[in-house]
Amino acid sequence: MSMRKGEDEAIKAPSKENKEESSDDSTTEDEPPSKKRKLKREKTDPSAKTTEYVVQSSSQSSSEDESAARSPTKPVQEKIPHSEAEAGTEPRAEEEPDEVFFQPLGADTKVEKKAALVAGLPLWVKQAVPVSAKVEACGNLDEDVDVLGKSLIRLLRDDGITGLFPMQKQVIRELLDPRYDIMGLPPRDICVAAPTGSGKTLAYVLPLIKLLKGLFEKAIRAVILLPTSELAKQVYDVFTRYAAPFQLSAALLTGLKSHSEEVKTLLERGHPIVDVVIATPKTFLNHLRLTPGFNLRLVSHLVLDEADRMVDMVIHGLIREVENAIYVDDSARCRCSEIGNFERSRPTAISCCTMDAHSLPLRKLLYSATLMSDPEKLRHVNLFYPRVFHAKAEHANRSDKAFALPDSLEERKIFCDIDVRPLLVWWLFVHQKMGRMIVFARSREECHRLRIVIEFMGSCKVVDLSADMKKRQRQKALADFDEGLCDMIIATQVLSRGMDLKSVEHVVLYHAPTSAEDYVHMVGRTARANKQGKSLVLLSPAENAKLSKTLKAISNSKVKEFQWDPSSLREFYQNYEAALASARKAIHPKLKTKT
Numbered sequence: 001m002s003m004r005k006g007e008d009e010a011i012k013a014p015s016k017e018n019k020e021e022s023s024d025d026s027t028t029e030d031e032p033p034s035k036k037r038k039l040k041r042e043k044t045d046p047s048a049k050t051t052e053y054v055v056q057s058s059s060q061s062s063s064e065d066e067s068a069a070r071s072p073t074k075p076v077q078e079k080i081p082h083s084e085a086e087a088g089t090e091p092r093a094e095e096e097p098d099e100v101f102f103q104p105l106g107a108d109t110k111v112e113k114k115a116a117l118v119a120g121l122p123l124w125v126k127q128a129v130p131v132s133a134k135v136e137a138c139g140n141l142d143e144d145v146d147v148l149g150k151s152l153i154r155l156l157r158d159d160g161i162t163g164l165f166p167m168q169k170q171v172i173r174e175l176l177d178p179r180y181d182i183m184g185l186p187p188r189d190i191c192v193a194a195p196t197g198s199g200k201t202l203a204y205v206l207p208l209i210k211l212l213k214g215l216f217e218k219a220i221r222a223v224i225l226l227p228t229s230e231l232a233k234q235v236y237d238v239f240t241r242y243a244a245p246f247q248l249s250a251a252l253l254t255g256l257k258s259h260s261e262e263v264k265t266l267l268e269r270g271h272p273i274v275d276v277v278i279a280t281p282k283t284f285l286n287h288l289r290l291t292p293g294f295n296l297r298l299v300s301h302l303v304l305d306e307a308d309r310m311v312d313m314v315i316h317g318l319i320r321e322v323e324n325a326i327y328v329d330d331s332a333r334c335r336c337s338e339i340g341n342f343e344r345s346r347p348t349a350i351s352c353c354t355m356d357a358h359s360l361p362l363r364k365l366l367y368s369a370t371l372m373s374d375p376e377k378l379r380h381v382n383l384f385y386p387r388v389f390h391a392k393a394e395h396a397n398r399s400d401k402a403f404a405l406p407d408s409l410e411e412r413k414i415f416c417d418i419d420v421r422p423l424l425v426w427w428l429f430v431h432q433k434m435g436r437m438i439v440f441a442r443s444r445e446e447c448h449r450l451r452i453v454i455e456f457m458g459s460c461k462v463v464d465l466s467a468d469m470k471k472r473q474r475q476k477a478l479a480d481f482d483e484g485l486c487d488m489i490i491a492t493q494v495l496s497r498g499m500d501l502k503s504v505e506h507v508v509l510y511h512a513p514t515s516a517e518d519y520v521h522m523v524g525r526t527a528r529a530n531k532q533g534k535s536l537v538l539l540s541p542a543e544n545a546k547l548s549k550t551l552k553a554i555s556n557s558k559v560k561e562f563q564w565d566p567s568s569l570r571e572f573y574q575n576y577e578a579a580l581a582s583a584r585k586a587i588h589p590k591l592k593t594k595t
């Protein structure tokens, strides 16, 4: 098939978004409808030489190509094949093309949106291993004794865990699969996308312990990187709890202590005294560059928790530095004659050299509830034959969506004006008895002001937390909440990822979320490990359509409206005004001196 000049206005290539708009109306916008219909009839006539085509977006087409094809006025001059197999042949009008990129456009043309989306994904994402998003024990722990060993199973039972969740079961078995050892194959990297609160931490901590226990010499064998110091501390606590009986230890590098104090937890006379490093990226890189004796030569596992967030942060340079510290730069050299030599080389395509049983591969493990938000970004991590475990919700509206929420979450929204929101949050907590609550606000100032107002209104112990507070203050706020000294914590998004705070019954979003990822992580602070939890988004009626659009990326999101009577707040207005005045004074020191 060849395209001639003059046919260009008949080419239309809907992108992911505009496919939705264009699927019903596939004509160009700047023509009158009658003319459009005529043009369409002529062009779908099987005997006619000119044929109109819909170009489905594909992974092969560049964005420039797509936008050029999308434009009705811009001439498209390249030769466009009908499909890979049929390039150079005329399409036959009587045949329904099944899996083609370009379809004859007629009255009965249907654009398969789902197929087009899948076509745009990298192969390793398309071949993801499906995992149930259920957060319920499947079977009991007796079934896992052969995989994890009796001691770990005993510890799990002590913590009240009766069985592994489906995702944990599959991922742990993959990580501990003995076949890699037997065959000498470099193990595949692992990506796990599973809902918040589905136990991803244990899905890497337990296998790491199993793999590292019993090693003869102390050396840093695994590095676990997390985006915030609070999250790193949380993972450190889980690791030390389960690793203690096996004489495995970890160093926590988050900048909470001074550099020299952290070095003392890591090395003694220049030699490592721990097996695992749990760190935030910046502090980890500081140690890698500045601490003599801190080397990664024997690291076999690199875990990136909240990996999509880490990619956004510093991951590009970080991965390169970590790999440079691990590998000698000899990827082109054949090592067949060097068996027994312990130099490490970067993994390459499978060959006789990569099957060298004496080499120590680095395995990367990536975890996040929103890992699949943009798989393209993960290429910065240099994954080696990645295997994706993608948890899908059972009662999903659409199975091709990137994220799933925990089944035990009840989502709600409440319509209200911005000026009554502080009072509303207080009223919900005190008068609707919503229980232990996290409120997500946008900025430090907003958190602070909201805390003052709520404290002033009374009957509520509340703390606030934001990224630009000192780390120790943040720790204190979390400890107060954890120990039950307060029942409400008002935080910025610094608290939205990974934190596993005790018995959070409600998550309140003070503003409508700006992305589905943010929403998934924020509401995911409740309804964890199959416990019931509720979320509530505060929004104005004008923001409603935007919220629905944002949440379309989530397969099982169902937001109900929270019914309330705004006049219920009236009796508190006087006190509320005094509370607002108190917040104004506290935030603006100049006002304080005036009164």
Ligand SMILES: Nc1ncnc2c1ncn2[C@@H]1O[C@H](COP(=O)(O)OP(=O)(O)OP(=O)(O)O)[C@@H](O)[C@H]1O
Pocket (backbone or CB within 6 Å): 137, 160, 161, 162, 163, 164, 165, 168, 194, 195, 196, 197, 198, 199, 200, 201, 202, 368, 369, 497, 498, 499, 500, 524, 528, 529
């Ligand atoms: N098999 C299990 N049975 C019961 N509880 C479990 C099990 N596995 C983990 N948990 C508990 O579930 C809670 C959530 O686990 P974890 O913090 O690892 O979730 P996550 O998937 O990492 O969530 P997020 O995406 O928010 O980081 C923890 O309190 C943990 O102790």
